[in-house]
Amino acid sequence: xxxxxxxxxxxxxxxxxxxxxxxxxxxxxxxxxxxxxxxxxxxxxxxxxxxxxxxxxxxxxxxxxxxxxxxxxxxxxxxxxxxxxxxxxxxxxxxxxxxxxxxxxxxxxxxxxxxxxxxxxxxxxxxxxxxxxxxxxxxxxxxxxxxxxxxxxxxxxxxxxxxxxxxxxxxxxxxxxxxxxxxxxxxxxxxxxxxxxxxxxxxxxxxxxxxxxxxxxxxxxxxxxxxxxxxxxxxxxxxxxxxxxxxxxxxxxxxxxxxxxxxxxxxxxxxxxxxxxxxxxxxxxxxxxxxxxxxxxxxxxxxxxxxxxxxxxxxxxxxxxxxxxxxxxxxxxxxxxxxxxxxxxxxxxxxxxxxxxxxxxxxxxxxxxxxxxxxxxxxxxxxxxxxxxxxxxxxxxxxxxxxxxxxxxxxxxxxxxxxxxxxxxxxxxxxxxxxxxxxxxxxxxxxxxxxxxxxxxxxxxxxxxxxxxxxxx
Amino acid sequence: xxxxxxxxxxxxxxxxxxxxxxxxxxxxxxxxxxxxxxxxxxxxxxxxxxxxxxxxxxxxxxxxxxxxxxxxxxxxxxxxxxxxxxxxxxxxxxxxxxxxxxxxxxxxxxxxxxxx
Numbered sequence: 320x321x322x323x324x325x326x327x328x329x330x331x332x333x334x335x336x337x338x339x340x341x342x343x344x345x346x347x348x349x350x351x352x353x354x355x356x357x358x359x360x361x362x363x364x365x366x367x368x369x370x371x372x373x374x375x376x377x378x379x380x381x382x383x384x385x386x387x388x389x390x391x392x393x394x395x396x397x398x399x400x401x402x403x404x405x406x407x408x409x410x411x412x413x414x415x416x417x418x419x420x421x422x423x424x425x426x427x428x429x430x431x432x433x434x435x436x437x438x439x440x441x442x443x444x445x446x447x448x449x450x451x452x453x454x455x456x457x458x459x460x461x462x463x464x465x466x467x468x469x470x471x472x473x474x475x476x477x478x479x480x481x482x483x484x485x486x487x488x489x490x491x492x493x494x495x496x497x498x499x500x501x502x503x504x505x506x507x508x509x510x511x512x513x514x515x516x517x518x519x520x521x522x523x524x525x526x527x528x529x530x531x532x533x534x535x536x537x538x539x540x541x542x543x544x545x546x547x548x549x550x551x552x553x554x555x556x557x558x559x560x561x562x563x564x565x566x567x568x569x570x571x572x573x574x575x576x577x578x579x580x581x582x583x584x585x586x587x588x589x590x591x592x593x594x595x596x597x598x599x600x601x602x603x604x605x606x607x608x609x610x611x612x613x614x615x616x617x618x619x620x621x622x623x624x625x626x627x628x629x630x631x632x633x634x635x636x637x638x639x640x641x642x643x644x645x646x647x648x649x650x651x652x653x654x655x656x657x658x659x660x661x662x663x664x665x666x667x668x669x670x671x672x673x674x675x676x677x678x679x680x681x682x683x684x685x686x687x688x689x690x691x692x693x694x695x696x697x698x699x700x701x702x703x704x705x706x707x708x709x710x711x712x713x714x715x716x717x718x719x720x721x722x723x724x725x726x727x728x729x730x731x732x733x734x735x736x737x738x739x740x741x742x743x744x745x746x747x748x749x750x751x752x753x754x755x756x757x758x759x760x761x762x763x764x765x766x767x768x769x770x771x772x773x774x775x776x777x778x779x780x781x782x783x784x785x786x787x788x789x790x791x792x
Numbered sequence: 793x794x795x796x797x798x799x800x801x802x803x804x805x806x807x808x809x810x811x812x813x814x815x816x817x818x819x820x821x822x823x824x825x826x827x828x829x830x831x832x833x834x835x836x837x838x839x840x841x842x843x844x845x846x847x848x849x850x851x852x853x854x855x856x857x858x859x860x861x862x863x864x865x866x867x868x869x870x871x872x873x874x875x876x877x878x879x880x881x882x883x884x885x886x887x888x889x890x891x892x893x894x895x896x897x898x899x900x901x902x903x904x905x906x907x908x
Contacts, residue, residue, distance in 0.1 A: 329861075336855050337832055343848055344839040346904040353851055353901055357894040360857065364890075367861045371868035380876070381868035388867055388880040392887020399888065400895035408846055408900075415853035415893055418885040425882035426862035429875040436871060445815035548849055551856045560822050562862045568822060569829040570858035576833030577852045581845060673842060680845030687903040694906060698842055 320369055328366040329566030335359025336570050340577070346693050363566055364389075405688045406645045409677040413471035413544055419551035420463025423558045424521065427456035430561050431517055441511045450511050452560035454504035457517055458524045459557055463550040465528035470543055473532075474677055481533050489530055490598060496527040531597065537642075538719065538758035540677045542585045542596045549578025581679050588673035588699075590725075590736040610762035614754055617767035620775055621748075627788030629746055633710035635666045637702065639739055640682050641675050643716010643751065647778035653715065654689040656782050659789045668695050670702040670712075670739050672720035703740050712744035714765075716778050718757030723765055733759050747771040750781050847900045854893025860886035 335355045342352025371377060371385060403411045431453045434440050443449075472480035486492060503520040507513040535543050552574025559567030586593050630636070638653060657667045669691065675682045686696050706712060714721055717739075724731040725738045741747050742765050749766055752775065756762060765771055774781055840848050863886050867879025 332858075333829075336858075337836060339851065339855070340833070340836045340840070340848075343844050343851065344836075344841065346844060346901070347906075349844060349847065349904070350898065350901045353847070353894060353897045356851060356855060357898075360854065360860075360890050360894070363858060363861055364864070367864045371864050374868065376870055377868045381870065384867045384876055384880045385864055385883065388863070388883025389887055392884040393891045395884070396888040396891030396893070397895055400892045400899065403896060405900070405903075408850070408896075411892070411896060412846070412849050412853060415850065415889050416856075419853060419856040419859065419889050422857070422859040422863055422882040422885035422889070425878040425885070426859055426866055429866040429869075429878040429882070430862070432875050433866070433869065433871055445818060448815050448819050544849070548852060548856075552852065555856045555859045556826060558859050558862050560826075562865070563818065563822065564861060565822075565825050567858055567861055568825045570855050572826050572829040573833040573836075574852040574856040576830045577837045577848060580834060580837050581849065584842075584845075671842070678846060678849065680842055680847070680849075683843040684846045684900055684903070687900070687905070690903075690905060692906055693843055693904050696843060 320366065320373060325366050325370055326565065328362055329564065332359040332363040332566055333569040335362070336573060340573060405650075405684055406648060407475075408684060409540065409544060409681060410471045410474040412678060413467050413474055413547065416544070416547040416551045417464045417467025417471065420460045420467060420547075420554045422460075423551075423554035424457050424460025424464060426558050427453045427460065427561050428517065428521070431457075431514060435514055446511045447508050449561065450514055451504065451508035452557055454507055454517060454520060456554055456557035456561055457521045458500050458504060459550055459554040461521045461524035462528040462531070463547055463554055465525045466532040466543075466550070467528075467547045469529055469532040470535075470540065470547060473535075473537075474540060482536070484534050485530060489534070493527060493530050496523050496530070500524050500527065535597070536758060537677070538589075538674065539596050541674055541679055541681075542582055542589075542593070544678050545578050545581040545585055546593075546597075547578070549575050549582060552576075552578060585674055585679060588737060590733070610754065610756065613762040613764055614767050618754065618773055619771070620773040622774075623781070623784040623788040624792075626748055626772065626774060626785055627792045629711055629748075630660060630663065630665060630789055631792065633660075633665050635668075635705075635709050636660055636711045636713065637668050637670050637706065637709045637741070637744065639670045639672075639712060639714045639717055639721060639741055640686070641672075641715065641717025641720060642677060643778050645676055645681065645685060646716065647780075649715060649778035649782055650685040650689040650691075652779045652782035652786070653686070654691055655786045656713075656789075657691065659786050663789070668697055668702065668705075670697055670699065670741075672699050672717070672739055675717060675720055699737060699739055706740045706743040709744040710746065712741040712747045714741055714747065714749045714751075715782070716751065718751070718763055719759045719761075721765055722757070722759070722761070722763045723768075724761065724763070731759075731761060733761070741765070742768055742770070745770065748774050750774045750776065750778055752777065843904070844901075847897045850893050850900065851897040852893075854890055854897065857886045857889030857893060860890060 339356030342348040556571025725736040863882035
């Protein structure tokens with residue numbers, strides 16, 4: 320196949336990828352958009368296989384190797400995609416990020432070996448460009464692969480994945496590791512004879528990936544997943560620089576920018592900078608009220624029958640889900656609750672905080688799985704003004720994102736973080752297992768507010784009991 | 793080769809002719825493509841609503857499986873046994889991304905329904 324034809328095919332693939340992302344701007348067009356993306360990928364793969372088998376130097380086993388790789392990857396990918404529960408999407412996306420980075424790393428490594436076996440390779444005019452790109456692809460790929468494995472392990476709540484710093488002065492060590500990686504890459508770019516530094520750099524980058532991801536806690540996971548998503552794109556882009564392939568550069572940079580944008584949205588929703596999420600700790604509570612001061616004698620709890628009666632006079636109910644909804648798999652129970660309320664003529668809507676759950680849009684997917692129409696699932700800024708006209712707000716497994724301290728206490732570690740103003744509703748029901756603090760580690764005055772009723776229990780069972788009470792009442 | 797980029801770099805005033813591929817021009821061409829594509833990415837992705845952010849991530853995972861292009865070319869080459877091994881593993885990883893990414897995105901998007 321002539322390079323002109325193959326380049327054109329890669330261009331068509333790139334256009335299809337862009338159109339695919341463009342069509343993700345609305346749920347109605349998104350399904351076809353995704354199919355266009357898949358078509359673009361199919362085109363790129365077919366063209367590349369044709370190029371590979373047309374080459375005179377293809378080995379007899381080459382056909383087999385390509386076929387085996389494609390078959391195993393397809394089967395494994397299909398099984399994972401069909402089996403994964405919607406609550407497990409963060410882990411799935413985490414793993415996929417890692418595989419993307421790992422693939423880019425391996426391609427860069429193989430290209431380096433190939434190049435350095437050419438006659439007189441070190442005198443080629445573009446050698447610095449090539450070596451530099453190879454090292455960058457290896458560096459980002461290794462950080463992405465190992466960082467993503469750790470992130471996915473944490474999301475899966477594997478006990479052996481370490482939390483917190485592994486060694487003393489880890490920030491310093493991380494900085495040193497990163498400097499060594501960059502130094503190695505720069506040295507080899509300047510002096511191609513140092514190309515053997517590739518593997519040392521990759522090993523240091525792998526350690527760096529693990530070290531950077533380990534200390535990051537649960538509620539910061541959305542940011543890390545977005546960042547690793549971005550890295551997997553940048554690694555692909557760097558591989559495009561290595562192989563001088565525009566298709567790779569374009570597709571990779573689309574993914575790279577996507578991850579960065581999501582990262583920015585997540586950080587803004589937490590009122591923290593990216594540096595603060597990655598390297599800082601949430602400010603420790605200084606002089607804030609202890610949970611005893613906030614809760615003692617003020618918390619009112621209620622059971623399903625009492626709560627069920629609240630809805631007899633309610634006209635508008637807003638449900639606010641958090642990570643607890645995913646943990647207790649309560650999305651279908653929530654749908655039943657909405658059905659029961661709507662049967663009584665109550666208007667039901669849903670308010671989603673951008674960082675609810677463990678990845679961007681996590682709650683929306685869970686509610687969509689339970690057949691809740693997406694028009695009723697509203698964004699924070701959109702739904703906040705309506706809480707004053709809401710009779711009952713039901714908070715399920717959320718804590719920090721509804722903590723009014725973010726608005727009122729400038730010393731609080733979550734000060735300035737935008738929250739869902741559920742406290743402005745006439746009555747607030749908080750479904751929660753206990754009064755334990757959220758990720759920020761601070762008490763939540765909402766739980767002790769005059770208009771709040773605590774409904775203690777596992778999310779799913781609590782909601783189902785409430786549904787039974789409403790139906791009986 | 794970095795065809796589009798070389799044309800764009802020329803249009804942008806790079807002095808070498810199309811046939812020339814000095815390393816510097818090649819680098820500029822690649823950076824040109826990278827920069828423009830990043831801008832397109834920013835423009836397109838800021839329009840994706842938060843409701844679809846999870847499908848966006850899994851779908852972009854699938855797109856980052858584009859590394860498969862490099863992986864296929866490497867795996868088919870006869871050089872060292874270990875480059876073939878790298879190539880096959882890379883194809884497998886990238887293909888998990890491609891098939892798993894597009895399929896799970898399709899599954900998710902199918903769940904988003906309107907009223908009634």
